[in-house]
Amino acid sequence: MLTLKYTFEASVHEMSRLLSEEGYPSRIVWVQPGHVVYYRRRLYVHVPNTTITAMVARSYFRAGFDQGLGLTVDAICQLGQLTCCSVFVPENAVQARRLGLDRDDVRMSVLVEPVPAKRIDNPVIWAILRWLGRRNTPVVARLFRDA
Numbered sequence: 001m002l003t004l005k006y007t008f009e010a011s012v013h014e015m016s017r018l019l020s021e022e023g024y025p026s027r028i029v030w031v032q033p034g035h036v037v038y039y040r041r042r043l044y045v046h047v048p049n050t051t052i053t054a055m056v057a058r059s060y061f062r063a064g065f066d067q068g069l070g071l072t073v074d075a076i077c078q079l080g081q082l083t084c085c086s087v088f089v090p091e092n093a094v095q096a097r098r099l100g101l102d103r104d105d106v107r108m109s110v111l112v113e114p115v116p117a118k119r120i121d122n123p124v125i126w127a128i129l130r131w132l133g134r135r136n137t138p139v140v141a142r143l144f145r146d147a
Contacts, residue, residue: 036140037126039133070106073108076144078116
């Protein structure tokens with residue numbers, strides 16, 4: 001786990017370095033909870049538009065600082081030669097303190113072992129997997145610190 005005080009671009013660079021050191025692919029794709037499904041002991045990821053997901057991650061990053069709560073950047077899973085990462089902003093000062101975040105902290109974390117995932121590009125298959133995996137949302141929520 002690493003704590004930094006940087007811009008979004010510098011944090012992405014530092015996260016890429018950390019990922020590489022920990023045996024993850026250093027290329028990042030940004031995801032949100034709605035992009036990940038857990039079904040039959042496997043993670044599936046659907047990233048509709050990487051440009052938009054990167055813009056959303058950047059806006060969360062900015063919100064973490066604007067609210068004075070800090071934020072975390074977490075490696076969620078490995079998708080081939082990419083690492084799926086997510087930005088998490090605490091809901092309030094109590095949650096930020098529980099995570100040990102100061103107002104301008106960027107905490108980065110990776111799991112000890114990369115969790116492999118399968119990319120799903122077909123929207124029909126994705127809709128079916130989301131429906132089939134709907135009861136496993138607590139598993140996905142824990143990956144995104146939403147639990």
